[in-house]
Amino acid sequence: MKARVAIMAKIIRKYNPTEEELKTVRDLYDGTTVKINVIMMRLKRKYPRWYIRRLAQKMGLARTKE
Secondary structure (H helix, E strand, O other): OHHHHHHHHHHHOOOOOOHHHHHHHHHHOOOOHHHHHHHHHHOOOOOOHHHHHHHHHHHOOOOOOO
8 A cells, every 4th residue: 555655656746856957947047938948958858848937936936927
């Protein structure tokens, strides 16, 4: 039973950025398409554009829609 729960926990979270990747987003993100492309290239297209935007929003770097 514990093994099944552990496997399900891994499946739920598809993207797991490292601290270095989070630092890259924190340093470079300004909301423009060009900067998002730069971040994607630096992270070797590991994460989609929408995930980078959502990550920046959670980190407090992006404006939230009201």
